[in-house]
Amino acid sequence: KNQVEQSPQSLIILEGKNCTLQCNYTVSPFSNLRWYKQDTGRGPVSLTIMTFSENTKSNGRYTATLDADTKQSSLHITASQLSDSASYICVVSSLSGGYNKLIFGAGTRLAVHP
Amino acid sequence: GAGVSQSPSNKVTEKGKDVELRCDPISGHTALYWYRQRLGQGLEFLIYFQGNSAPDKSGLPSDRFSAERTGESVSTLTIQRTQQEDSAVYLCASSHRLAGGPHEQFFGPGTRLTVL
Numbered sequence: 001k002n003q004v005e006q007s008p009q010s011l012i013i014l015e016g017k018n019c020t021l022q023c024n025y026t027v028s029p030f031s032n033l034r035w036y037k038q039d040t041g042r043g044p045v046s047l048t049i050m051t052f053s054e055n056t057k058s059n060g061r062y063t064a065t066l067d068a069d070t071k072q073s074s075l076h077i078t079a080s081q082l083s084d085s086a087s088y089i090c091v092v093s094s095l096s097g098g099y100n101k102l103i104f105g106a107g108t109r110l111a112v113h114p
Numbered sequence: 115g116a117g118v119s120q121s122p123s124n125k126v127t128e129k130g131k132d133v134e135l136r137c138d139p140i141s142g143h144t145a146l147y148w149y150r151q152r153l154g155q156g157l158e159f160l161i162y163f164q165g166n167s168a169p170d171k172s173g174l175p176s177d178r179f180s181a182e183r184t185g186e187s188v189s190t191l192t193i194q195r196t197q198q199e200d201s202a203v204y205l206c207a208s209s210h211r212l213a214g215g216p217h218e219q220f221f222g223p224g225t226r227l228t229v230l
Contacts (some may be wrong), residue, residue: 034218043118043205043221044157089156101170102147102219106156 002027004092004105012111017080021108023073023090031095035064035075038087038107047075047088080112116140118222120206126228127196135191135225139208146189147219148181149205157205163189196229203227 004025013019025033032051036044048057048064050073056065061078077084090105119138127133139146148160159173163183174180178196183189193200203226207219 043207043223045221046218049218101162102159104149104157104159 002092002094002103004090004103006088006090006105006108008108009106010109010111012113013080015080015082015112015114018076018078019080019110020077021075021088021090021110023075023105025071025073025090025092025103025105027071027092027094027103029094030068030071031093033064033066033073034091034093034102035062035073036089036091038089040086044089077110082112082114085110085112118206118208118220120204120222120225122225123223124226124228126230128230129198130195132192132194133196133227135193135204135206135227137189137191137206137208137222139187139189139206140210140220142186143208143210143220144186145209145217146183147207147209148189148191149207150175150202151205151224152202160191160204193227196227198229201227201229 007022032049034049035047037047038044047059047062050057050066052068063076066073087107087109089107092103094101121136144165146163149157150160151157161174161181162170178194181191203224205221205224207221209217209219
């Protein structure tokens with residue numbers, strides 16, 4: 001069964017600290033992996049998209065890694081800011097039969113405190 | 115418009131009524147997705163339109179749910195005989211399909227549906 005599992009479920013850190021969010025997946029065939037940020041009451045916004053051949057991609061203070069062998073990804077946030085408080089969603093894409101089906105993780109809810 | 119828009123932003127309805135939600139994708143985007151997000155939970159795939167191909171309806175939870183899209187434009191999601199369990203935020207996303215490559219999805223702000 002195609003699944004995406006994220007950990008931790010929630011996380012509280014102090015402003016300025018770093019953190020790492022985890023994503024494990026069992027999706028086949030694998031097309032790409034995405035990380036989204038979703039602010040409360042808003043739609044998700046894409047942070048990174050990685051294909052099978054990419055093992056790291058950065059977007060400002062966000063760095064995503066992908067290990068396609070172990071089917072694991074992480075999102076590292078450096079020097080956190082209050083505005084980083086949001087849910088972070090890992091999404092794995094499976095391209096099958098011409099359809100790009102996305103399997104969503106439940107998200108990690110991050111709270112950055114001053 | 116520059117982004118995906120959805121209407122209404124909020125909808126309160128009585129149990130048993132039908133509702134229709136609208137999504138205007140980004141111009142030129144051939145793919146359109148509908149998702150449901152219950153309070154405090156992750157996104158749940160509902161349906162996917164890709165150009166003129168038959169839609170992927172595998173995520174629709176029951177036959178009370180249906181969606182239409184004409185060409186590569188507006189889509190409507192219809193929920194008939196609404197139940198309280200249908201209360202959620204309904205999100206629409208569109209993307210520009212590139213053959214063989216990943217394509218970023220752009221999400222709308224969602225419609226918050228409350229069934230009393």
